[in-house]
Amino acid sequence: MFSGAQISLYPMTDDFVGVITSALGALDPYRNQLRIETDDISTLLVGPLEVLFPAMRDLFSAAARSGKHCVLSATISRGCPGEPDDAICDSFHFEGPVAPLAERQATALAAVQDAPDIGVFSVAQLSLYVLGQGNHMDEIYGCIDFLKQSGTFEKSKHFATKLNGDTGALFATLEQAFCRFGSPQGHVAIDLTVSANSPSAR
Incomplete structure (x- = not known):
């Protein structure tokens, strides 16, 4: 399998270079x-x-700790048929047989409950794409049900679901949404935007 993300970080400040370069140490x-x-x-x-x-x-948390409005934009993909398999991508998420949907939802919820508290509040919107399988809507609806129970759910939107919470719980929710739904051998993608310290009133 091949899995990865194309990410772009946007700090809304004149010193955007300083915020980005300081945050890179977190990697x-x-x-x-x-x-x-x-x-x-x-x-x-x-x-x-x-x-x-x-x-x-x-x-993202390192950049957000600057106190500046920061946005992370990401396209996350696994199993794209146009990418070669890469051993660096081997993941424990796909070991063993595929569990029933309800069991996968329960496992995902437990993982979010165990997420670390990072101390940075963020909001996010995501769109999950389960590609190339006939029951893709069952998997998407199963993911949406999980999101609504995750503790990070804010609301449904056209074409997306909005989440909020500590970045520990938020990114744990995103990881589980991405890994627990859709075939382990299938192509799954997420279109993601995360924001912190926005001046917009909530």
């Missing part, structure tokens, strides 16, 4: 488990999903 503990490639548009993170989501969480 240091993950560098030996991820392949990281940066260009002038985005940064590609390739690796196991149990590493990928904490890495994104810590990068």
